[in-house]
Amino acid sequence: MTAQVREGGGGAVAGACRMALMRPASGPERDAADWPRLAETLGLPLLESALSARQETRCDVYLSQDETGPFLQVTGSRAPGPVRCGFYDPAMAYRRRGGQNELLGRAVGVHRCPGGRVIDATGGFAADAFVLADLGARVLLCEQHPMLATLLALSVDHLTHVQHDWRSDVVGRLSVHSGDSRLLPAGELQAEDVLYLDPMFPPGRRSAAGKGMALLQRLLPEHPDSAAESLLRWALRQTVRRVVVKRPLKAPQLCGIRPSHGLSGRSVRFDVYQLDGVAVHES
Ligand SMILES: C[S@@+](CC[C@H](N)C(=O)[O-])C[C@H]1O[C@@H](n2cnc3c(N)ncnc32)[C@H](O)[C@@H]1O
Known part of the structure; x- marks a missing residue:
């Protein structure tokens, strides 16, 4: 394999x-x-x-x-x-729809564009991407850390070719790109795509998030707020349908740029920047 x-x-x-x-x-x-x-x-x-x-x-x-x-x-x-x-988490089977997952689907607008494509610019362990794929979206997972990107690709491969169960159909809608999402080939992003960002936060701000987040902080010790801001500035320059940013509930808006609207859950918030294919050019 x-x-x-x-x-x-x-x-x-x-x-x-x-x-x-x-x-x-x-x-x-x-x-x-x-x-x-x-x-x-x-x-x-x-x-x-x-x-x-x-x-x-x-x-x-x-x-x-x-x-x-x-x-x-x-x-x-x-x-x-x-x-x-994330899709190996046994709890995933029980929280496929509802709660925060439902909020993520609404923020991305999966129901407005059935089978539409989401570019997950911050792949991580692909829990969010899996939820979106489960809701029907095709997701291109971009992950900058080569070892994490390999974990993602091996996991998609495993559920596609070895372990056939309810997750296999869902991962069939996931593909993996190893590298910085900002360096995606020109022409990859389409006007109807949604760009999804879940940037890292400085150590300590997500300490409750378990061993996955602890491992990310070990693999990626340097992740200043400026990296998340540069990612949002890049995203807003793309000609896509919308950009969605996951933030801790009380965190300030990235770059101080006001979103078109936001959806808040118990611990996180999704800031939605509706572009409708028109990139934002900051002065
Ligand atoms: C907080 S985690 C994302 C968690 C993910 N949403 C999930 O559900 O598992 C952030 C991830 O984004 C990746 N990342 C950050 N900036 C990136 C970029 N410019 N291109 C690709 N990956 C990036 C980091 O390497 C890290 O794995």
């Missing part, structure tokens, strides 16, 4: 986190991916699975796969459990 990751531009990701790939010791997972080729592409060491995550000292985080699917694993004596893409 080979994970299809669309390669794009994207610089080195800052941080002194030692990353590696861990080839599964046995079982079908050992051949689920071309591990040597992936290691070469990512420029990471390929380790053979021998020690438990808590005993492992050769790296700080590794990417591997088990019978449940691909995962990232932090190592060390206090290592938490594996971190997988």
Whole structure:
């Protein structure tokens, strides 16, 4: 099985986190991916699975796969459990529609454009993208961190070719682009597309969000507010239908730019910038 990751531009990701790939010791997972080729592409060491995550000292985080699917694993004596893409979260099956998911669908306007396309410019663990795909949208997931982008691609691959269940149809509407979304090829964005942004927040502001967010902050230690602002400024220059930004409920508007409207939930808010295919050119 080979994970299809669309390669794009994207610089080195800052941080002194030692990353590696861990080839599964046995079982079908050992051949689920071309591990040597992936290691070469990512420029990471390929380790053979021998020690438990808590005993492992050769790296700080590794990417591997088990019978449940691909995962990232932090190592060390206090290592938490594996971190997988959002769609492996068992709770996802119970909160497919309703609550915050419904709010996200309304903010993006999925119902207005059935089968329409969303460019998720901040892929992460693809929980939001999966919700949008579950609501019927086709989603292009852009992720700048090569290891995360590989996790996304392997996970989509796994649910497409190996683990057939209700999620397989949904991930069929997801595709993965590895690289900085701002460097998407010219012509990729269409006037009817929606650009979705869920930028990182400075450490501490999302501490309650669990081991996934803790891992993101480890992989991406440098994520100043200015990065989120530059992403929004880029997004508003695109000729798309709308730009939607996820923010903590009480956070100020990014760049101080007022959205067309907002939708608030219990802990997050979606700021909606309605462009209708007309880019905003700031003076
Ligand atoms: C808060 S997480 C997104 C979480 C995601 N919405 C989810 O549901 O799992 C932000 C992610 O955006 C990525 N990111 C930030 N800026 C980016 C850019 N310019 N291009 C691509 N990915 C970017 C980061 O690497 C990080 O993985």
